[in-house]
Amino acid sequence: MSYEQFAYLYDELMKDAPYEEWVSFVKEKLQKYHVEGNLLLDLACGTGELSIRLAKEGFSVTGVDLSSDMLAVAQAKSEVAGTSIPFFEQNMADLEGQGQFDIIGIFCDSLNYLQTEEEIIQTFSTVFQHLNNGGIFLFDVHSIYKISQVFINQTFALNEDHLAYIWNSFPGEFPNSVEHELSFFALDEWTGKYDRFDELHFQRTFPVVQYTDWLKHAGFELLEVSADFENAPPQPHSERVFFLAQKNKIKPSS
Secondary structure, eight states: OOOTTGGGTHHHHTTTSOHHHHHHHHHHHHHHTTOOOOEEEEETOTTSHHHHHHHHTTOEEEEEESOHHHHHHHHHHHHHHTOOOOEEEOOTTSOOSOOOEEEEEEOTTGGGGOOSHHHHHHHHHHHHHTEEEEEEEEEEEEOHHIIIIIITTOEEEEEOSSEEEEEEEEEOSSTTEEEEEEEEEEEOTTTSOEEEEEEEEEEEOOOHHHHHHHHHHHTOEEEEEEETTSSSOOOTTOOEEEEEEESSOOOOOO
């Protein structure tokens, strides 16, 4: 999967993403479960949009991503925003030298980009090792419904003066997986011409019970499973599933 060109258009394509809802979700859950400390690791942080918003809320944020291009954008944005966030180019399944954190998040369905069960199991184990006692692990994934009914065999398009794309989604190699073929046409302001580039992205999801079993096997206490920012259990047509787990469970407030 390539992010070389995608990184520089990602923020514009994600401009309507519910970042503030993610921030509110994090703050609400940390308060409910009496999580002390503000050291937050944002895994698969991308261009740092959520990292920066969390830093402005008082969290001491560290960002990790596999894409150097994404991190270059994140670093530039962080400097403009006046936030001091260290960013590291690493694989979320194989962290090195990152120390301990009070909160670790994998947001924006980034976990769905891992291609094998082994990578997810290793990621959960790595997250557990890097959490302080009582620390919280939050992540969200696409539901099976979204992969199979919203994405697969669908075409999406955007046509604006400076940017256009055609996005086709096809069944992936594995069950509950999808391949996104994207063709972008971006205006070069210097030449007045459009540059075309193509991307192939792969995502895969699993049943809720499978994620639950992996979390418990890694040593976590599963606190909540919800969907679509609604603080309610997933329904048949839910599109985004949220998991909240803790290292050494602490009793929530009433």
